[in-house]
Amino acid sequence: MNNNPEINEIITYYESVTGKKYQNLEKLVSSFSNDEYYDFKYYLLNTFYWSKNSNEIIWEIFQDFVDKPVASILDFGCGSGLYAKRLKKYCVTYTGTDISKSGIQIAKEINKDISNVHFVDLVDFYSSNTKFDLIFCSETLDHIDNPKKTLRYLKSRLSDGGRLILTTTTIYHYIFRILFQHIPNDLVNLNFKKVIYRPFLYFQALFSFSKRSKLMKVGLGRDDHKNAFTLREHFYLAKKVGLCIEQFEYFTCKDIFPGKLFKGINLILKKYLRRSKVYGSNIFICLKNC
Numbered sequence: 001m002n003n004n005p006e007i008n009e010i011i012t013y014y015e016s017v018t019g020k021k022y023q024n025l026e027k028l029v030s031s032f033s034n035d036e037y038y039d040f041k042y043y044l045l046n047t048f049y050w051s052k053n054s055n056e057i058i059w060e061i062f063q064d065f066v067d068k069p070v071a072s073i074l075d076f077g078c079g080s081g082l083y084a085k086r087l088k089k090y091c092v093t094y095t096g097t098d099i100s101k102s103g104i105q106i107a108k109e110i111n112k113d114i115s116n117v118h119f120v121d122l123v124d125f126y127s128s129n130t131k132f133d134l135i136f137c138s139e140t141l142d143h144i145d146n147p148k149k150t151l152r153y154l155k156s157r158l159s160d161g162g163r164l165i166l167t168t169t170t171i172y173h174y175i176f177r178i179l180f181q182h183i184p185n186d187l188v189n190l191n192f193k194k195v196i197y198r199p200f201l202y203f204q205a206l207f208s209f210s211k212r213s214k215l216m217k218v219g220l221g222r223d224d225h226k227n228a229f230t231l232r233e234h235f236y237l238a239k240k241v242g243l244c245i246e247q248f249e250y251f252t253c254k255d256i257f258p259g260k261l262f263k264g265i266n267l268i269l270k271k272y273l274r275r276s277k278v279y280g281s282n283i284f285i286c287l288k289n290c
Contacts, residue, residue, distance in 0.1 A: 054253045054282070057274065058138060058167060059086055061249055061284045065165065066090060070133035076154060077140030081107025084117055087136060092116060095132070097125040131159040138167045139282075142227050152241040155289065164243065164287045169228045170250070170280065234285055244290040250280025 069090045075083055078096030080103045088094045096107055096119045107119045120128075135154050141147040154164055229237075231248065238245050252273040273280050 054139075054167075054251075055082065057251050057253050058284065059083075061251060061275065062086075062136075062165070065247060065284070065286050066134070066163075072130075072132045072134070072159075074132040074135045074157065076135055076137040077143075078107060078119065079103050081111050081119060083136065083138070084111045084119075085114060088114055088117055091134070094118070095120065095125075095130070097122050130157070131162070132157055133159050133162050135162070135164045137164065139169065141166065141229070142169045145226060147227055147229075148237050148240055151237055151243065155241050155243055158289065162288070163246070166234075166285045166287065167282055168234075168285075170230065170283050229283070231283060234283070238287055242290055243287040246286045246288050248283060248285045250276045250278065250283050252276070252280040252282070254281050 069092075071091060072093045072095070073087050073091040075081075075087060075094065075096040078084065078098045079100065081096055084094055084096055084107065093116045094114075096104075096117075098104055098107075098119075099122045101121060104119050104121055111117050111119070135158060137154060141150060144150050151164075158164060234248070235245060250273070252270050254270075
């Protein structure tokens with residue numbers, strides 16, 4: 001096995017999620033070009049640690065929100081395809097797309113035995129015009145420069161009666177939550193946050209001790225998190241692009257406060273705010289055409 005413990009951990013997790021062994025995955029990673037490997041290490045490892053912490057709770061809420069299978073699902077920002085197996089249970093045809101080329105390669109490898117599952121590079125996806133009954137976009141708007149433009153595009157790819165499911169980071173530090181709730185709507189996107197909130201995330205990463213934050217230290221130049229949203233902003237953005245919020249729920253699967261000093265408080269908060277209608281570190285939203 002690869003002598004890189006982080007890659008070994010990721011392969012072990014893929015195997016636990018899908019119930020299969022991946023002898024070829026290590027070979028695939030070792031065949032990456034320098035750019036592909038850099039992308040794998042600093043983008044996919046970040047999404048891996050997020051998926052590892054959030055997979056079960058997101059799937060739990062998804063099953064409560066989606067009561068019946070549909071013909072087609074798009075997983076927009078699919079990363080390395082960790083949700084494909086579960087989402088495929090709710091559709092005839094699953095399509096995953098992501099900006100990460102190494103992610104698409106890994107997604108194809110770990111899901112190659114599942115029928116009617118397709119992964120395409122984002123450039124190729126944009127050149128198509130297929131409509132989808134359900135679009136799943138988990139923790140992707142957080143990393144996009146223009147979330148309103150992306151939401152409008154995703155709306156255009158919904159079939160009649162289709163639904164869009166989002167999960168995003170919220171403004172979960174109280175001081176920022178209070179501050180941003182009072183910013184006028186015309187400032188909501190996102191220039192003010194770039195000045196204050198994004199540097200705060202980087203500052204937090206530099207002084208935190210988690211594996212994920214250590215990865216962020218190395219990858220600061222990659223513009224990891226660009227956005228974080230209040231519920232008010234979600235309503236505002238939805239209205240601007242012609243979508244209506246059908247239902248929502250907060251969830252918490254990561255530390256609210258940074259650093260080991262708050263470990264006990266974080267454990268309590270994660271227990272009691274695991275799913276909530278009033279507060280959480282992330283939010284799960286179901287939208288439809290108005």
